[in-house]
Amino acid sequence: MAFVTTPSGKKLVTLIPGDGIGPECVESAKRIIEASGAKVEWEVRHAGESVFKQGIASGVPQETIESVCKTRVVLKGPLGTPVGYGEKSANVTLRKLFETYGNIRPVRELPGIKTPYSGRNIDLVVVRENVEDLYAGIEHMQTPGVAQCLKLISRKGCEKIVRLAFEFARSEGRKSVACASKSNIMKFTEGMLKRTFEEIAKEYPDIQSWHVIVDNCCHQLVKKPEQFDVIVTTNMNGDIMSDLTSALIGGLGFAPSANIGSDVAIFEAVHGSAPKYAGKNVINPTAVIMTGVMLLRHLGEFEAAQKMEHAVLHTLEQNAASGRGTGDIVGYDNPKCFKTSEYTDAIIANLGKRSEKWRVRDVKPIKLPQVSTAPDFVKATSRKTVGIDLHIESSLSADALGKSVAALLEGSPLLLKVVTNRGTKVYPATGAVTDCVDHYPCRLMMRDSNAELTEAQLADAVQRIAAKHRWSHIEKLQVFNDQPGYTKSQGED
Numbered sequence: 001m002a003f004v005t006t007p008s009g010k011k012l013v014t015l016i017p018g019d020g021i022g023p024e025c026v027e028s029a030k031r032i033i034e035a036s037g038a039k040v041e042w043e044v045r046h047a048g049e050s051v052f053k054q055g056i057a058s059g060v061p062q063e064t065i066e067s068v069c070k071t072r073v074v075l076k077g078p079l080g081t082p083v084g085y086g087e088k089s090a091n092v093t094l095r096k097l098f099e100t101y102g103n104i105r106p107v108r109e110l111p112g113i114k115t116p117y118s119g120r121n122i123d124l125v126v127v128r129e130n131v132e133d134l135y136a137g138i139e140h141m142q143t144p145g146v147a148q149c150l151k152l153i154s155r156k157g158c159e160k161i162v163r164l165a166f167e168f169a170r171s172e173g174r175k176s177v178a179c180a181s182k183s184n185i186m187k188f189t190e191g192m193l194k195r196t197f198e199e200i201a202k203e204y205p206d207i208q209s210w211h212v213i214v215d216n217c218c219h220q221l222v223k224k225p226e227q228f229d230v231i232v233t234t235n236m237n238g239d240i241m242s243d244l245t246s247a248l249i250g251g252l253g254f255a256p257s258a259n260i261g262s263d264v265a266i267f268e269a270v271h272g273s274a275p276k277y278a279g280k281n282v283i284n285p286t287a288v289i290m291t292g293v294m295l296l297r298h299l300g301e302f303e304a305a306q307k308m309e310h311a312v313l314h315t316l317e318q319n320a321a322s323g324r325g326t327g328d329i330v331g332y333d334n335p336k337c338f339k340t341s342e343y344t345d346a347i348i349a350n351l352g353k354r355s356e357k358w359r360v361r362d363v364k365p366i367k368l369p370q371v372s373t374a375p376d377f378v379k380a381t382s383r384k385t386v387g388i389d390l391h392i393e394s395s396l397s398a399d400a401l402g403k404s405v406a407a408l409l410e411g412s413p414l415l416l417k418v419v420t421n422r423g424t425k426v427y428p429a430t431g432a433v434t435d436c437v438d439h440y441p442c443r444l445m446m447r448d449s450n451a452e453l454t455e456a457q458l459a460d461a462v463q464r465i466a467a468k469h470r471w472s473h474i475e476k477l478q479v480f481n482d483q484p485g486y487t488k489s490q491g492e493d
């Protein structure tokens with residue numbers, strides 16, 4: 001990745017201070033980066049709450065987009081997002097606009113930060129897919145009381161994140177990569193990550209690899225976290241899991257992250273904007289400072305990055321010896337509580353000093369994956385449409401609706417195979433008890449199993465049913481390379 005160099009020979013970085021505690025944390029990291037001797041200059045831009053208030057629905061103004069397009073590197077503070085209403089997250093918007101497909105979230109035990117896991121040498125990284133899955137935020141109200149969110153997972157996305165995980169492991173000299181998925185339940189979406197991982201792992205014989213079901217992975221992270229080195233997973237799983245891992249080493253105040261793309265990289269802490277602490281000069285900026293270390297390594301400023309990390313570790317060692325620390329560690333009312341600015345000054349004073357006890361890894365540049373940009377990343381050698389799932393809104397019972405739809409299809413090339421409700425077969429009746437809602441996917445299949453459904457036949461079937469019932473959604477049932485591209489419902493034969 002090429003970087004923009006200023007006339008003074010420094011690399012230009014877009015700086016987004018963020019909301020709430022963001023400006024204080026970012027200022028702390030900025031001061032330390034500059035004091036480290038790193039060749040960096042800043043171009044300050046804005047996003048988040050202040051932009052939402054200007055009436056810009058995305059939370060990201062055009063001048064910020066233009067700056068990121070130019071510099072291709074961003075250090076940002078947390079951005080506030082309305083919860084449960086209004087605009088999409090500006091954080092997610094930035095990640096998706098610039099296709100930063102990989103979220104790297106390291107956690108490690110730190111000196112003086114006492115947790116139930118102290119002394120167990122936790123040092124692991126969650127590599128989270130960052131632009132697909134449920135976080136794509138594609139939602140629809142199917143009926144007045146039933147919402148749908150589309151979970152989209154692509155083979156291309158899986159290949160990029162899996163390769164990034166292995167390449168990151170190599171860059172840091174790590175020995176293993178585990179893939180965490182829920183492929184036992186979601187066999188197409190989560191299963192795609194598992195299958196891709198197992199194929200690509202063969203290209204990295206120097207790195208141990210294994211698959212683990214994500215709920216067991218979380219269980220194991222609490223039980224024996226030191227067994228993990230790098231974990232690669234899908235977007236939603238990774239978001240939850242990386243918050244869990246940060247708690248193992250002291251909390252979100254110590255959790256940095258990098259959003260990596262083929263063209264742009266965005267560096268930010270895992271934590272949010274914590275508005276109740278804003279402007280009080282009491283927040284722990286370590287997460288953003290360590291994010292700055294990741295930024296410098298990305299820029300090739302390895303010496304400055306190592307100097308910064310050693311200074312943080314040395315300062316935390318001093319804190320442990322003196323009983324001092326940031327408010328989240330020693331208590332905000334404790335007279336030994338560091339102000340944010342004081343803690344920053346202490347780290348700057350320790351630049352050039354080394355921790356003898358705590359390891360700083362020798363890091364090499366990451367070899368970013370080179371994956372085809374073709375939209376049709378996977379090509380089928382054969383395909384066939386064999387039916388549809390027609391989602392119907394109805395207040396009828398499952399039996400009454402099923403009989404009605406079956407009657408409406410008399411004389412059609414399609415027949416009603418099954419009616420489901422939230423994934424469970426409810427017609428023909430199985431004898432089980434299901435508390436139905438008014439959202440019934442009806443599976444229509446070709447009467448002649450050798451025939452392929454035409455668009456005219458599909459339209460005719462929908463028109464017949466629409467004469468009597470309200471429908472909201474159609475999914476084609478397709479067979480690719482002689483393999484069904486759809487799952488059966490619970491109870492369906």
